[in-house]
Amino acid sequence: MDLRADLALIRDAALRAVDPGQAVRRVLSCDSGVLRVSHEAWPIATGGRRLLVAAGKAAVPMAAEAAALLGPALTSGVVITKYGHTAGYSLPARLEVFEAGHPAPDAAGLQGAAAVVRLLETTTPQDLVLVLLSGGASALLPYPVEGLSLDDLQAATLALLRAGASIGELNTIRKHLSGIKGGQLAALSAPAQMIVLVLSDVVGDLLDVIASGPTAPDPSTFAEAWAILERYSLVEQAPPAVRLRLVRGVAGAIAETPKPGDPLFRTVHNIVIGSNRLAARAAVAEAERLGYASLLLSTFVEGKAREVGRVAAALARSLRVHGDPLSPPACLVWGGETTVTVRGRGRGGRNQELAVAAALGIDGLAGVAIMALATDGTDGPTDAAGAVVDGATLSRARSLGLDPYASLDDNDTYPFLTATGDLLVTGPTGTNVNDLLVILVAPDATL
Amino acid sequence: MDLRADLALIRDAALRAVDPGQAVRRVLSCDSGVLRVSHEAWPIATGGRRLLVAAGKAAVPMAAEAAALLGPALTSGVVITKYGHTAGYSLPARLEVFEAGHPAPDAAGLQGAAAVVRLLETTTPQDLVLVLLSGGASALLPYPVEGLSLDDLQAATLALLRAGASIGELNTIRKHLSGIKGGQLAALSAPAQMIVLVLSDVVGDLLDVIASGPTAPDPSTFAEAWAILERYSLVEQAPPAVRLRLVRGVAGAIAETPKPGDPLFRTVHNIVIGSNRLAARAAVAEAERLGYASLLLSTFVEGKAREVGRVAAALARSLRVHGDPLSPPACLVWGGETTVTVRGRGRGGRNQELAVAAALGIDGLAGVAIMALATDGTDGPTDAAGAVVDGATLSRARSLGLDPYASLDDNDTYPFLTATGDLLVTGPTGTNVNDLLVILVAPDATL
Numbered sequence: 001m002d003l004r005a006d007l008a009l010i011r012d013a014a015l016r017a018v019d020p021g022q023a024v025r026r027v028l029s030c031d032s033g034v035l036r037v038s039h040e041a042w043p044i045a046t047g048g049r050r051l052l053v054a055a056g057k058a059a060v061p062m063a064a065e066a067a068a069l070l071g072p073a074l075t076s077g078v079v080i081t082k083y084g085h086t087a088g089y090s091l092p093a094r095l096e097v098f099e100a101g102h103p104a105p106d107a108a109g110l111q112g113a114a115a116v117v118r119l120l121e122t123t124t125p126q127d128l129v130l131v132l133l134s135g136g137a138s139a140l141l142p143y144p145v146e147g148l149s150l151d152d153l154q155a156a157t158l159a160l161l162r163a164g165a166s167i168g169e170l171n172t173i174r175k176h177l178s179g180i181k182g183g184q185l186a187a188l189s190a191p192a193q194m195i196v197l198v199l200s201d202v203v204g205d206l207l208d209v210i211a212s213g214p215t216a217p218d219p220s221t222f223a224e225a226w227a228i229l230e231r232y233s234l235v236e237q238a239p240p241a242v243r244l245r246l247v248r249g250v251a252g253a254i255a256e257t258p259k260p261g262d263p264l265f266r267t268v269h270n271i272v273i274g275s276n277r278l279a280a281r282a283a284v285a286e287a288e289r290l291g292y293a294s295l296l297l298s299t300f301v302e303g304k305a306r307e308v309g310r311v312a313a314a315l316a317r318s319l320r321v322h323g324d325p326l327s328p329p330a331c332l333v334w335g336g337e338t339t340v341t342v343r344g345r346g347r348g349g350r351n352q353e354l355a356v357a358a359a360l361g362i363d364g365l366a367g368v369a370i371m372a373l374a375t376d377g378t379d380g381p382t383d384a385a386g387a388v389v390d391g392a393t394l395s396r397a398r399s400l401g402l403d404p405y406a407s408l409d410d411n412d413t414y415p416f417l418t419a420t421g422d423l424l425v426t427g428p429t430g431t432n433v434n435d436l437l438v439i440l441v442a443p444d445a446t447l
Numbered sequence: 448m449d450l451r452a453d454l455a456l457i458r459d460a461a462l463r464a465v466d467p468g469q470a471v472r473r474v475l476s477c478d479s480g481v482l483r484v485s486h487e488a489w490p491i492a493t494g495g496r497r498l499l500v501a502a503g504k505a506a507v508p509m510a511a512e513a514a515a516l517l518g519p520a521l522t523s524g525v526v527i528t529k530y531g532h533t534a535g536y537s538l539p540a541r542l543e544v545f546e547a548g549h550p551a552p553d554a555a556g557l558q559g560a561a562a563v564v565r566l567l568e569t570t571t572p573q574d575l576v577l578v579l580l581s582g583g584a585s586a587l588l589p590y591p592v593e594g595l596s597l598d599d600l601q602a603a604t605l606a607l608l609r610a611g612a613s614i615g616e617l618n619t620i621r622k623h624l625s626g627i628k629g630g631q632l633a634a635l636s637a638p639a640q641m642i643v644l645v646l647s648d649v650v651g652d653l654l655d656v657i658a659s660g661p662t663a664p665d666p667s668t669f670a671e672a673w674a675i676l677e678r679y680s681l682v683e684q685a686p687p688a689v690r691l692r693l694v695r696g697v698a699g700a701i702a703e704t705p706k707p708g709d710p711l712f713r714t715v716h717n718i719v720i721g722s723n724r725l726a727a728r729a730a731v732a733e734a735e736r737l738g739y740a741s742l743l744l745s746t747f748v749e750g751k752a753r754e755v756g757r758v759a760a761a762l763a764r765s766l767r768v769h770g771d772p773l774s775p776p777a778c779l780v781w782g783g784e785t786t787v788t789v790r791g792r793g794r795g796g797r798n799q800e801l802a803v804a805a806a807l808g809i810d811g812l813a814g815v816a817i818m819a820l821a822t823d824g825t826d827g828p829t830d831a832a833g834a835v836v837d838g839a840t841l842s843r844a845r846s847l848g849l850d851p852y853a854s855l856d857d858n859d860t861y862p863f864l865t866a867t868g869d870l871l872v873t874g875p876t877g878t879n880v881n882d883l884l885v886i887l888v889a890p891d892a893t894l
Contacts, residue, residue, distance in 0.1 A: 300761035310750040314745045314747035314750075317747045325743055
């Protein structure tokens, strides 16, 4: 068995399973006047319009596939993606396309969001709105409520991040400053039927978190948003318009975001069509096909990359030394997304850091390889997707005079892995369902 | 299913499997003039002596069991354990018993080690030496080479620890300053037959690391020991006698510790009779008996307790939400030993910290419980063995106004878990095979 060749096949299979166009095609079909999504059918020949809203880094391939499937049934729509992400696809002229800023939202994003709002403002119960969401949609659909500027939003976000607020806390604030997030896109398009196909870039596929949940009920409240400002002592520091908005919300002078149980969601159908778990399951299936006994351990793995890498190594070592939990040839897969607290001045990414930590833990083990992969092909601010390390990675490093601990301490794993020949470069994959870890152990202990 | 009751049964089964006396009885037997260890047999009726050396925190229960099994066949021996660890057992008078200092070695330990050396110096090829090793044996058997004092050893150890040396580096130095460690106990007793029964307190059961490897070949060298002093700039600072010893060793003026391949090990039989994996397998077997589909993931888990706890939660969540890798009722077990970098001023231990971090990750999940257990019953400098947390731990904490993040940041998880009712107190268990983690998920999502 060639572990690195097999890891490449497993990687390809995983990425194919979450290809944005394929994911749309897998669930969506349209013929004889009936639109089908998975097992549900919507008659669309009885009047009304078929509107499309696509937002996110994969908006164009998803929209292209949907447009091809719907054909002339598609009335019109708006597509918003990141700069440079429209190349190579052709979309029908009745779709208005915007390229906008990401991760920092910009004026182009404002224009795109305004076009979405205009499109949905005039819907009727006969209309059907197909929404295609993918990673990045939150930044690409900025829609500050009246009285707030993009600068106000940015200032509030930055202050919260600097104060150490969590992503969940940040989202609570964002949803209460936006006219689209927190279920409000769904509210806008009511009473039309809404079908939302989601390519999830959030660990756990939480619909109220992905893209800041524009089509999902929002469990968070103005009161919680205000409490977050208080918690981080940002009441004084927040832009006046932000403060005013939240105060008025707490006082009940502004309507809350739509909550769980709101009847408006009766006509909204959110479906996750691509996710980390789908990719992970495809990886497991491919590994099985290649002859490895395989398990999917979890798709919820989070934590510090360096420490998570040690646990990955502990699993690999267990397979090799004891055959726990599987006898080799064996494969363990998990998914999620780790984090790196940047302290050094080097180059690297979370998957590269995880891989170097894992390499330390499998040093000297024969017939063991570990792949840490960012499914979007971009691991941290580098052109690498991650790395594939094995039991000889450290001996290669030692013979080059490289210190793995120093590379971790300086967050400088990119040059380390380049030198050991373990860097994994795929280029942008066109999708994003967080990260995958694949551990392969050969039947016998030969490197 | 009562998850907490089942976790108690699983814990008991795991600890039973690594009870020191039971572990000795499982492999050792003696009748009709034949001593049997597992599947190998040694005729002992043909002359020669049967000598016993037991060292470690479990030395007394192990020696008591061996003495009972050997009966009059046992000629004499030396037993060295920690202060207070002889109570409750009776040993034959022909065994000389020492209580000594641990973790800091003391003069009583020196006396005990000297008695061991005296016992083994006069062995013949007809003699059989039974060695029983358990956790703590390294500190309990101090035997500085001629010219070195216990103070010299302590000063060198402390300087290395302060400089950030690893346990592996520390052991390399120790072995080259001792007359017992690094295979030298085996060398002393040659040409006698030696049977070594080991209760392992080292992750991975490395024979050259457990008790500093007194009966195992030593792959490390004087040159490496010297390089470690250089690496940490301790050449000037090291006690003159330590420096002189290492310099003479590098120069070839002193014999090296016995190396892998040394013919003296042909008559030495090291057998791990109790280990983390044995306990983990017993836990899995008990969970299976209770009706949980179960897997042993690894017995090599190391890393920062707080981060490892997040991975544990990711596994629990996966079982609950997706049935990956097993459909509930399900159980995942792993073993190893995590670490805590103490920054705060609170009370706690690695397993308690792991448990609080895990509780954060399973907050709100029904039918999920996680046990983090120090198998010796002593987690950090507390009277707790660890904790059992579940999906309601955090809501109990919230209702008491407790902040889990603050308890982690201040390394103050003991009072937190006391308040939530999740602390696990077993008292000293009499054994030590590192830590176990057990995740239980009930068939349905009811707490």
